[in-house]
Amino acid sequence: MKPTDVKNPDYYHKVVDCQWACPAHTNVPEYIRLIAQGEYTGAYMLNRESNVFPAILGRTCDRPCEPACRRERIDAKPVAICRLKRAAADLRGEIAHLMPKIPAKKNDKRVACIGAGPASLTVANDLMPLGYEVTIFEKLDEPGGLMRSNIPSFRLPERVLSEEIELILNMGVDARFNTPVESMKELLASGFDAVFVGSGAPRGKELNLPGRAGTERIHIGIDWLGSIAFGHTTSVGERVLIIGVGNTAMDCCRSSRRLGGKDIKVMARRPREFFKASAWELEDAEEEQVEILINYAPKSFKVENGVVKGMEFDQLVWDAGAKNSQTVGTVFLPADDVILAIGQENAFPWIERDLGIDFDKWDTPIVDPTTYQSTRPGVFFGGDAAFGPKNIIWAVEHGHQAAISIHNYCHGNSVTDRPPFGMNLVSQKMGISEWSYGNDYAPVTRQKMTHVDLKERFDKLTIEVELGFTSDQIAKEVARCLNCDVETHFTAKRCIECDACIDVCPVQCLTITRNGEEEDLRTRLSAPAVNLTQSLYVSEDLPQTGRIMAKDEDVCVHCGLCAERCPTAAWDMQKFELLISYAGEEACANQHTAA
């Protein structure tokens, strides 16, 4: 293999599994260390830089970082990254003075954002400090998008949601509620320099089966959740059937539980390992005595005089990969309400099709995945509106990227001109066997989130179920982080091949061997490198024997022992900082150490 190029920010970035997996590349290990030091405000602000809504996301994020977390590979469960984010938000102090300053003198550029969901709010967050005048048009009378209308308040309290949205709107955003955009043509004619479409994917999918018509007790999940959020729906029948087993289904069944539902069944077509909902959502629902039934395909509705009686299902048996099924019988399940939670899509009846904004054959807009620009220059899409339903953190990342494009566009630069990542690499050595990070491995298990008692939690719809970590739990959980951003940095010309690093490594990451092709090399290491998603570091030729130092990044616990036992400082522990560019700033300008 060729020697690894660690000057490319991607190499060490990838070692920080959580940061790499986060769509917004939140600097997780750094904020966890800040929490460990009691710097909650600092931890919050660091989060805010990349993910904009730490308190919201600390409760609701899809957390792609956690399945990626290295800790899971050696200790069964990942660090509770998401709930630590909440801890920073809960415990933070005053931040007003730390927020970006909004220039009094504007730059004479006006940007329209359609929808007040997380995507548009992020665009505003990034552009307001640069002097833009941002106008948000929102159909509803409150901001937040699905975060307000669909994520139930027992998961995300209204106070938390509003507080973080206010931080952005208070930058001086011109937010116009109850103002649906009904014609893109008109909007384009009204003199904005750029338009951002952050209108989400508002259309819940319908299930057209026999008996569907003639009742108001069969609901579209996202609409039904919306009507609960805005107080229009306050009760549900005792027997509820939820069709589908994704995130929406989970919120629907748990909401039913709070509105009077007693016998609540979530009906899944396929076995559990194919569910769209995350393991923790299922756990939370089942804790509330919701039943989840597998291998049932809806067949027909039974409705009499506008009253739902129940539904008929085919019972399925699946083959091994759950690709093909066989019907082995039918069952009838009685119900008072049926809630359809089988997906949603974006829809743009208000965008005229002759504006140069092209749509594909599924009637979804053609959007560039890097610039987020549509086929009409100056019109950008992001969030669920761009590529269909995703989640909040993706909406935020789309917002950041679209803001960069808008900034380029408004200043006559090419939107494809993307500012690169930068990096800083700083030695953590404080003395012999002394580091400026906690290198000891804490053998503590993942802390379990405590929940409000089952009896109390249904008293009111708005009681937040999760209580947050106690200070003791926070202290334990932060210690589980392996500091994957403190990198083992190698200088081949210093190595005398004494083997000390190899012998001391607790997890057999290191090998000195003759070079070879990756496939072969992976089998010749101290421990076979079977996890192909993890990089193999390969050094330049070592001076004494011409062999190479190889490191399998997979399960390195960043303990620094290799560097401590190295007599020549060929290994050093260096903190990697990814420098991310946002609209109007070049991250590389902040690069203070040549790597």
Next chain:
Amino acid sequence: MPSIAKPVARHPSLERNSLGLTIRDYEGSMSTLCAGCGHDSITAAIVRTLWEISMPPHRLVKMSGIGCSSKTPAYFVYGAHGFNSAHGRMPTITTGAIAANRELTYIGVSGDGDSLSIGIGHMCHAIRRNVKMVYLIENNGVYGLTKGQFSASADVGSKSKRGEANRMLPIDPVMLGLSIGATFVARSFSGDKEQLVPILKAAFAHRGMALVDVISPCVTFNDHSGSTKSYLYTRKHEARATETDFVPPATEILASISTNGVTSVTMHDGSVVRFRSLPAGYDPTDRQKVMSYLQERQSSGEIVTGLLFADETVADLHEANNTCDAPLNDLPYEKLCPGAETLNWLQDEFR
């Protein structure tokens, strides 16, 4: 001294030996030697060997004298017995321990100072007695612990860190051992575990004393450019005379191995050492030939390594003295101490 104990985190694919133990179960406390010391690498080779041969930790005894090398038994196999003796007395105390309990497995770790200076007489007599133990000399040419004075194994002309050259002739433990009847003699290099581990496995299977000299650079006092025991010098001058495989005593494996054209030595416990490559005319069981081969090669500046000599025909201490089969702590008190009457009778016998 490392800042932390070795993390308990383990590689998810860590294998277990026939006792159900992982290699990490053979570790000891954290080394307090200088970072990069060859001795630590030898420790790692010992750990690997003991894990691979599935040594029950509580059946192992770790013996040592004084020196950095003699500190190393603390760094492997927590669960073993051990004794850290006075300077140079490791072989003597081990002889006593073995006399008292022949059922345990003994490894003595010593240094060139410990064994070739102050303890040379003790070592020679343990060799003569063919005490059944692995006798490991971690040879760095200096007294590391006392800050790098030349030891008895320093080569003529090898320079100290401050620049003076050694003028006294070295004592080579390999030649010394061969000349006084050692029954198993090997030399290796701390930086070459591929060679050292099979040698150590064979050493544990040997009938009597297995003398293993391991070049082990002292990274702090003897790893500079004028040294003949540095990493670089050893790498440049090492000549592997023999290449050996160790085949444990498992019949199915033995049956499938062809012995055609391969020199092999069957060890006391039924395992086999196969010499994969040998210099022409080299016979690892012929003491005279081995000595003259070594003399010739070493005079041309080579550091000859490998399992150099093995003789499984010589009785060990217990066999030669026809001692009782049971360890002394297994004997009933009356038998071990038969009383004043018996003592009187015995003394009368000598009058």
